[in-house]
Amino acid sequence: MPATLKTCAPLFWSTDLGIDYGAPTLHLRDLLPVVGEESSAFFQHQDGIAIGETLQLIWCPPVSDLNGWSEQPSEIALSQLLRVKISGPAQAPAAPLHAIHHGMQRYAFDVLSCKPLLAALQAQPLDPAAWQLAKIGSAAGTCLSWDELTWCGRAEAAGLTYLVATRPCETYLEMIVEVNEQQIVGLLSVYLSPGGDDYDFGRRVLSGDELRAIKRVLQVAQPLQDCQEAYLAI
Numbered sequence: 283m284p285a286t287l288k289t290c291a292p293l294f295w296s297t298d299l300g301i302d303y304g305a306p307t308l309h310l311r312d313l314l315p316v317v318g319e320e321s322s323a324f325f326q327h328q329d330g331i332a333i334g335e336t337l338q339l340i341w342c343p344p345v346s347d348l349n350g351w352s353e354q355p356s357e358i359a360l361s362q363l364l365r366v367k368i369s370g371p372a373q374a375p376a377a378p379l380h381a382i383h384h385g386m387q388r389y390a391f392d393v394l395s396c397k398p399l400l401a402a403l404q405a406q407p408l409d410p411a412a413w414q415l416a417k418i419g420s421a422a423g424t425c426l427s428w429d430e431l432t433w434c435g436r437a438e439a440a441g442l443t444y445l446v447a448t449r450p451c452e453t454y455l456e457m458i459v460e461v462n463e464q465q466i467v468g469l470l471s472v473y474l475s476p477g478g479d480d481y482d483f484g485r486r487v488l489s490g491d492e493l494r495a496i497k498r499v500l501q502v503a504q505p506l507q508d509c510q511e512a513y514l515a516i
Contacts, residue, residue: 287365289338289481290331292323293386294347296372303344309515315341315364315393322372322390328478331368331389339364339391340399340481345510351456352446353509355437358458360514361399366391400440403458403469403483412484415492416473418449427455427473428495436503442469445499446506452476459488459496466496 297303301312315321323339325331341347341364346357372390406412416427427449434447439458447455456472471482488496 287336287338289340289483290325290329290479291340291342291481292325294324295341296322296324296388297344306513307515308344308513310343310360313343314362315396317393317396319393320369320390321366321393322388324386324388326386326479331387333368333370336365336367336394338481339366341396343514345513349509350446351437351444352435352506355439355444355506356508356512357514358437358439358444359398359400360516362396363399363402364393365395366393400442400458403442403485404460406469406483406485408486409484410486412486413468413471413482415471415495416480426491426495427453428457428492428499431455431499434499434503435506436500437506443500444506445496445503447499447503457496461500466493466500468492468496 299312301308331337341362342351343354343357343360345354346361351358351361368389368391370390372388417424418427418430428447431447431449434445436446437444441460443459443461445455445457445459449455452475454472454474456470456474457468458470460467460469466488468486468488469483471480473480473482
C-alpha cells in the first residue's frame, strides 16, 4: 500500500450493475469491483480527481456506502482497498437526484487491484512518521482532534477496533487501531471536514498525548451496532 498514493472514499459507488439492491440477500462477489475491468463512482469536487491519475479508493458494501461504517460496523471487515486509474468522466443517465443536486461528478476508472482493507492495514510496516493526529486551534489554545468530542462510538472488526467521533464545525473522525495490553497501534486515521478529507495510512504505535486521547475515547465510546439485519452472502 503506497503511503504517498492519494486515497479517497467516494461519496457513493455506482449502482447500475444490474443488481436488485432491494433483494433480501446480496452476494458480495457480485458487488465487488473486478480487477482488470472498468468501474465508476461519484466524487465530491473537493476530491480533486484528475484524469489519468492513479489513486487508492476505499470500497464499502451498500449500507455502509450510503450511511457510513458507524451505521453498519460489521461491513468494515468486508470493505476493500482498491488501486485504480482514472480514465475520465462517466456517463450518468440515471444519476441519483441528490448527486445532481449537489453537483457531484461521476468518474470511470480501471481497477488495478482489490484487496481486503483490514488485511492491507495490518500488512503495513511500522512507521513512526507515517502520520500524526490533527491539532485543532481554538480561543483556549490547541488540542488534538480527538479531544473535546461531541460524540464517539466504537466497534470491533476482525480483531481490530473501529473508533468514530464527531466534533463541532461538522468535523468527523474515524480510526482503526490494534489494541492489546502493551500498546495501541494506529492503522488508519480519517479526518473529514468542510475544508477537505484526509485519509492517513500507516502502522504506528501511539504515545504521549495521542495515546492519552485514544485511551480516553476507548473508555467512553458508545458501542455501535448494525442498523440493518445481515443481507450479504460471502
